Amino acid sequence: MSTRNVRKTDVVVVGGGVSGLAAARRLVEHGRSVRVLEAGARVGGRTLTGWAGALALDQGATLVYPMQHNVFRLAGALGVELFESRSDGRFLLYTEGARHSFRFGDSRGMKLFGMPVLRPVLRVALHVAALRTTLPLPPEAMMQVLRAISALDRLAATVPAAAPWTAPDADLLDCRAFDSWLREQVPSPQARRLLEANVAGYLPATTSLLYALHFFNTWGGVRRLLGTPARVYRFSGGAQELALALAAALGDRVVLDSSVLEIAQHSTGVVVRCADAEFAAERVIVAMAPSGVRKLRFEPALPVDRRALQDAWQPVHGRKVNIVYDEPFWRQDGLSGSALTDLDVVPGLTDASPQDGNAGVLAGYLPADRGPADAAERRRAVLAVCAELFGPRARTPRHYVEKNWQDEPYAHGCEGGLTVGALTSARRLASTPVDRVHWAGVETADAWIGFLSGAIQAGERAADEVLAASPAR
Template identity: 40%
Template sequence: MTTTKPAQLTADVAVVGAGLSGLVAARRLVRQGHSVVVLEADDRAGGRLYNLDAGDGVISEGGGQWVGKLHTRMFELLEELGLKTFPTHTEGKTIYLRRGKRRTYGGTIPPLGPVALLDFAQAQFRLERMAATVPAEVPWRARKATEWDSTTLGYWLDKHCRSAEARHLFELGLSLVFAESSSQVSLLKALHQIGTSGGVEFMMNTADGAQETRVAGGTQAVADAIAAELGDRVRLGSPVTSIEQDSRGALVRSAGAEVRCGRVIVAMTPGDAAWIDFLPPLPTRRAKLQRVWRNGGERKVCLVYRRPFWREQGLNGSAVTDLPIAHYVVDNSPPDGSKGILLAFIGTAASGGFHWDDTILDDKDARRDAFVKDLVELFGPQARDFEQYLEKSWIAEPWISGVAGLRTPGVLTNYTDATTAAVGRVHWAGAETSAEFESYMEGAVRAAERAVAEVVAQGVDVPR
């Protein structure tokens, strides 16, 4: 048996990870005149940007997909790349179904009962008032940081929501942000996210919210455009095994290449970076952070139809429910309506009254059948007549452990700035390292910009 010897390369900067943050960092560096090599473990670039093929040239995003008006860096990037956007479809009525009662409504606020509506408003006011006291760059220095980081968002909601309906709506909206039950998320982390991501309404809404806009061709097109611009600087199928550094430079070893460089940007979640050996060893706080880090895991599921038949009923394809699978449904059809696509999310744990058995969690056919059943209840028997079922699971990815940094209690106050603090010549990027819009595509871009600024400020002296 013959083995291929890794290519021996030299660059100013090695970027580990070709997700959105790593690609943006590499592109920024190249445009500033630096030589770059990007090492990616997978056989494609894009990380958590992933298109699903719905047939006839139509796609549905399997990963990150929405951009809101506050996501200014993303809009700037899309303009630079020449990519077009279009609004998420909202024309028509939204379905609200709870405890078997189905209603439709216009606008952004579900038809909650008066008690639930007031309850939601008071809890939102309290959360946003607390969030305003959490410093964006140093949330662990908030006056009540220790108290808030010792409990969960779910516990706080249980204590302060008087109505089950309001509690359910918070669980639905915020668990989508963290891809996990609110019972797993530090209250301090949730407050920081609310304060730095536009507030509760922006995070949860489509119109004038974080889900307002989509990218023509899907967000995989963003990664593909940057990767094409970078060309052979991107090395796929090259999982990094070790990073060695000393006063002269760094050596990054991977399956496909060994790169001698002046600086390294690791654009991965802290949990995924734990697979890399660092020499000398990482500082204790960073090493422990990588061991305790968790990302939320979920699946995006889609049913593809010949046309968006629900629009003929005056519906916009959106639904907010307490059904087993279709808690939150959105119309993910292409802008010309040439196919109809309904999308929902399936997490990994029961929460807020959502309960799944192991069959649904572990069997694709069971998930499809359960999803169809829910959509029939929402949209009628036409929902049975689908062309194909698509899903993307972020639970069992070999190189990516989940989709959103949720930060369990104690992580922020115990490990403080270990997420972003450079270790010698190693700098950290990735959506989870952004002080604003963490875990959003906007956060990925901002994290890349910060890491590049650090590298440029420190200077790049390549070992020769």
């Protein structure tokens, strides 16, 4: 490798998403010099704040739950404000061509970058006795949903967090696709369609059941999320505000438009090479999705088991839609703005209106492989669903903003999962260091994979590994 224009630093962080920035912040707090190399022209990764006039719209990660303490801790330290998202009113469930509304107190719980979470389905099932005359699905179908969630948590509890391949029957769990198991557990086509419409946002259909159990285990089980108070929080200025605040605190340590091409390890350090610069460091933290790491060259090559995990990673792609109205008119009808459907075009919606209510916003996640491919046709189809749910006013928004995450060259998917057989073959986690190379990114989280809290935890964990391996001089 050329030694021209070599810059020295203690640690290089590859990736300027929330995870990489959180890692850099932790290192700087402990007196280490850091460079964060971000391939794109902005920080934030899969958080992105768009604008409709002066109105901030989350085009990526959105919601924070009360027990995701990492987000509140870091946001508080950086002066980034969150607010409790409004959630009163009736929840809508649309299935088999019919619209049903329920009031369970606070029934919201949509994680709209990834998927709507299953809280509304569970709450419907839990109210079978009280609502038996108006249930949209037969009681047995709703009980299948409950039993499937219970079975997931029961199996997940048997999967050791640090070594899922050592679980009882790990080989059997790892050779079975998650969707195959789900079809067996939920034979009712109606109930399964509701579950599949949501689960598809987090995990590909062919994801290993063992990986799915590991994934849900990082939440403490599915019921931990569903059974908590249904409060959710959003960022006053959009979720990207957290990354922007981190980057501002790091200052010129963050270098944009710096796509890393190669990482070379030697006996005393690493060299990280971009197109026009090289950085010499003691260690490197790679905070990228596994499918993005495939594009990097490593010298020496990564171990076979580590490469196997990257090759087995299946990213999930999707679109985030924000539909802006003059006001949140559905509230006048006693509706919360949250809805769950069995429709491919828009599985779920939630009220993403600003805190002051000076505009109405319905937000949803659209799986990339479902619904119309043509943008204009897709817009008409989404608005038709909105009108079916919330009335004719929903057909004529002020703004319709859609973000296709496949257009982001460095996002490498919204969510994802491992193919069958990967975990038991590799017998390592994606977070396991390779000598002087450490791994961050939400996919490597020990807690809350798929959420901002997990991204922060993964970054800070990788930074702590570096600190432990390279004590301060």
